[in-house]
Each structure stands twice: as C-alpha cells, then as structure tokens.
C-alpha cells in the first residue's frame with residue numbers, strides 16, 4: 037500500500053498586486069496535514085479560490101510548498117513523477133495524435149517500444165470502454181469519450197495516485213452521472229489512490245470514502261466526513277437510490293450549510 041502525505045504544508049505564491057489574502061499576506065494554504073492511501077478516493081471541496089487546485093498542483097509536484105513536506109511513501113516530492121497522474125477538467129489531450137497514441141504517450145516518454153505501447157494502449161482503451169476508438173481522432177470523440185481517453189492515459193504509467201481536478205466538470209448532467217460510476221469502477225480496479233477536486237457536493241459524497249472541506253483565506257482543512265457510499269455503488273446500488281437516502285441527504289445538507297458558512301474569497305479579500 038502507498039501513502040501520499042502532506043505534513044504541515046503551507047504555500048505562498050509570490051506577491052502580486054491585487055492578490056492579497058485576508059490573512060494579510062499571500063498565504064494560500066496553511067498547515068495542511070493529509071494522508072491518502074492507495075485504494076481510497078478522497079474528495080476535496082471548498083469555495084472558489086480556497087486553494088483546491090493549488091493543493092492538487094503541490095501533490096502533482098508542479099509547484100513546491102513554501103514549508104512542510106509532501107511525500108509518497110516517505111519519499112519527498114521534488115517535481116512531477118510517473119507515480120502521480122493528473123486528469124484535468126479540460127481533457128488536455130494532444131489533438132494531433134489519435135486516441136491510441138494519446139493513451140500510449142506516457143509510455144513513449146518512458147521509452148516503451150512501439151508495439152508494446154500499442155498493445156497496452158489497446159488494453160487501456162478497452163478498460164475504459166473505448167476498445168473500438170483507438171484510431172479515432174480526438175475531435176471525433178464526445179466530451180465523455182475524451183475524458184475517458186484522458187483517464188486511460190493517466191492510468192498508462194500505472195500511477196500510485198490519480199490527481200483529479202474537476203475531471204467531470206465540463207460534462208452534461210447525464211454524462212457526468214454515468215462517468216461518476218465509471219470513474220469509481222476504474223479507480224477501484226486500478227488499485228491507485230485518488231484525490232478528487234470537485235465543486236459538486238453530490239459528486240464528492242458519491243465517489244469519495246472521505247470528503248475534506250477546505251476553508252479559504254488561507255486554505256485550511258476544516259472538516260472531514262466519512263462518506264462510504266462508493267462501496268454501495270460498487271456493489272451495484274444505483275446512484276439515484278443512494279442520493280435519495282436520508283443519510284445522503286443529511287450529509288449533503290450538512291456540507292452545504294458548512295460551505296455556505298465559510299467566507300468566500302471576495303468577501304474576505
């Protein structure tokens with residue numbers, strides 16, 4: 037089992053005019069302590085500007101913390117690495133490559149020979165239900181299909197952690213709901229841990245075993261809720277039935293009022 041850990045992590049961006057936080061300086065994240073193990077999906081919710089993407093960028097190694105340590109299995113993160121794969125809201129696929137070569141791209145970077153790359157990409161596309169789409173151009177795919185190609189690409193390097201920044205945010209409601217179930221199954225099958233950033237309380241409760249709330253100015257983890265509906269969904273209970281349950285509604289209402297009680301970025305700035 038792998039562990040992604042944040043220990044006393046704080047982040048300040050370089051000072052820029054107009055970007056002062058309520059803390060009186062440009063502290064964006066303060067004293068973040070967090071542990072995510074492989075096989076679990078942790079969701080982070082919070083108001084716009086609370087620092088969710090910054091937290092994910094730190095885990096990805098795109099930026100480094102001002103203080104504190106982020107590590108995978110005790111090994112401090114010093115930059116991006118194949119042990120962590122990021123999926124963004126905008127699929128960020130390479131339009132000049134077909135679906136198969138997009139999925140195989142991380143393997144190309146690792147120097148995996150072409151035939152092996154193609155075979156692995158074929159298996160991954162099959163896994164995400166796009167076995168027939170390998171030679172399709174990206175612009176020939178729907179939004180949901182493109183996100184599935186993005187997820188297959190993220191899985192190609194067999195990461196220990198998936199870092200998901202609003203991966204379903206651009207999809208229509210019906211596709212999003214289907215993709216939630218799909219994401220859950222893929223994540224559980226892959227054996228990778230996942231950190232999911234989402235604006236949707238519904239989505240956080242459906243997918244995550246734990247939901248963490250980030251309060252803004254500066255971003256601090258202020259609440260944690262054990263959700264646990266994902267195991268019921270994996271066992272076959274329809275998402276709509278889960279959403280109709282009194283427990284789901286209670287947790288949803290609790291999280292909604294908690295988030296509304298937090299100051300927003302504009303109010304605090």
Ligand SMILES: Nc1ncnc2c1ncn2[C@@H]1O[C@H](COP(=O)(O)OP(=O)(O)OP(=O)(O)O)[C@@H](O)[C@H]1O
Nearest residue numbers: 049050055064082083084085086087088089090091
């Ligand atoms: N590269 C940067 N340089 C300076 N400030 C930044 C940078 N990136 C983000 N910020 C600031 O850090 C704060 C947190 O931004 P971040 O994007 O992490 O929040 P978020 O919770 O993901 O927001 P949203 O939900 O709107 O995507 C904001 O005040 C933002 O303006």
